[in-house]
Amino acid sequence: MRPLFHPSIEDVTVEAILHALSDPVRVAIFADIVGSDCSQNCSNFLNVSEKPIPKSTLSQHFKALREAGLIRGERRGVEMHNTSRCAEIEKRFPGLIMAIVNAHKVQLAGRTAAGKASQRKPAGRSVRSKVH
Amino acid sequence: MRPLFHPSIEDVTVEAILHALSDPVRVAIFADIVGSDCSQNCSNFLNVSEKPIPKSTLSQHFKALREAGLIRGERRGVEMHNTSRCAEIEKRFPGLIMAIVNAHKVQLAGRTAAGKASQRKPAGRSVRSKVH
DNA sequence: TCAATAGTTCTAAAAGTATGAACTATTGAA
DNA sequence: TTCAATAGTTCATACTTTTAGAACTATTGA
Numbered sequence: 001m002r003p004l005f006h007p008s009i010e011d012v013t014v015e016a017i018l019h020a021l022s023d024p025v026r027v028a029i030f031a032d033i034v035g036s037d038c039s040q041n042c043s044n045f046l047n048v049s050e051k052p053i054p055k056s057t058l059s060q061h062f063k064a065l066r067e068a069g070l071i072r073g074e075r076r077g078v079e080m081h082n083t084s085r086c087a088e089i090e091k092r093f094p095g096l097i098m099a100i101v102n103a104h105k106v107q108l109a110g111r112t113a114a115g116k117a118s119q120r121k122p123a124g125r126s127v128r129s130k131v132h
Numbered sequence: 133m134r135p136l137f138h139p140s141i142e143d144v145t146v147e148a149i150l151h152a153l154s155d156p157v158r159v160a161i162f163a164d165i166v167g168s169d170c171s172q173n174c175s176n177f178l179n180v181s182e183k184p185i186p187k188s189t190l191s192q193h194f195k196a197l198r199e200a201g202l203i204r205g206e207r208r209g210v211e212m213h214n215t216s217r218c219a220e221i222e223k224r225f226p227g228l229i230m231a232i233v234n235a236h237k238v239q240l241a242g243r244t245a246a247g248k249a250s251q252r253k254p255a256g257r258s259v260r261s262k263v264h
Numbered sequence: 265t266c267a268a269t270a271g272t273t274c275t276a277a278a279a280g281t282a283t284g285a286a287c288t289a290t291t292g293a294a
Numbered sequence: 295t296t297c298a299a300t301a302g303t304t305c306a307t308a309c310t311t312t313t314a315g316a317a318c319t320a321t322t323g324a
Contacts, residue, residue: 004303010242014235015154022151054283059303078290079301093238099231103146106225110142136272186314191272210321211270 004066004073009088012069017089017096020068025049026061027104030070034084034101136198136205141220144201149221149228152200157181158193159236162202166216166233 021027028048046052053061062082065071069089074081086097153159160180178184185193194214197203201221206213218229 014232014239015156015159017235018150018232019154022147022154024147027147055302056283056304057281060282063303075289093231093235095227095231096235099225099227100146100150103149103225103228107146187271188273188314189312192312195272207320
């Protein structure tokens with residue numbers, strides 16, 4: 001178990017950030033870490049989606065967020081303590097994180113409203129499970 | 133050759149936008165379309181990267197941008213006319229596109245400066261070609 | 265009608281992602 | 295201590311997505 005890799009802020013790229021946050025599970029995790037910016041560990045996120053997510057998958061998602069420079073993971077005894085690197089990223093790419101987190105709120109609000117109004121499922125196809 | 137698909141603005145998702153713009157070639161294309169928001173066709177982009185990009189790949193990139201709702205493609209005689217859907221997206225997700233395009237400018241500026249100062253290649257590993 | 269041009273679609277290979285199983289590290293009890 | 299429990303990582307492999315050459319389609323102008 002080699003120590004976790006965290007890129008230094010100059011090595012953080014927009015592409016990596018966008019890629020990391022283009023996955024619904026990862027934004028959910030990230031939004032949560034940003035929201036309550038304190039103790040957060042993997043097992044809290046076993047149910048971010050409808051289906052429970054296997055822990056190996058979750059671990060990979062955390063790795064993706066870490067390596068994109070979005071979060072910092074630190075071992076606290078037996079579990080993991082994750083914090084967002086918002087402040088650093090804000091300096092490097094002003095407004096980026098805010099805009100993305102905001103857009104997600106808008107989208108979620110829209111979906112909730114639509115669901116309440118007509119009890120239908122969201123129309124948008126998932127990026128990941130799209131059939132070509 | 134079925135007519136090109138364009139999602140209606142309500143069906144555009146943040147995930148799809150981020151995913152589309154998490155590819156260096158696609159942001160380059162998109163930034164270009166946004167910048168000079170007029171006639172733009174695929175063959176103008178055969179050299180956006182160091183290596184020339186095959187036209188089938190380019191076509192797929194344009195498709196990705198279209199299906200994410202970022203651009204609109206319209207046939208103009210023998211070639212394609214692409215325009216950004218920034219205005220619509222700005223209404224749905226205020227500030228999102230601006231922040232992303234901006235972040236890319238910052239990154240590009242940083243890389244150019246670093247290159248001029250020390251003639252070294254950018255340190256960041258590509259998201260796409262990362263070895264695990 | 266035909267050649268040239270611009271782009272799409274098809275297909276197979278390459279790259280990336282998900283997940284069960286095995287493994288590692290830390291803690292707190294017996 | 296030693297050991298079981300807990301939390302997370304790594305490995306192997308199946309599955310999905312992306313890439314790019316080849317074949318195809320649509321439009322134009324000679």
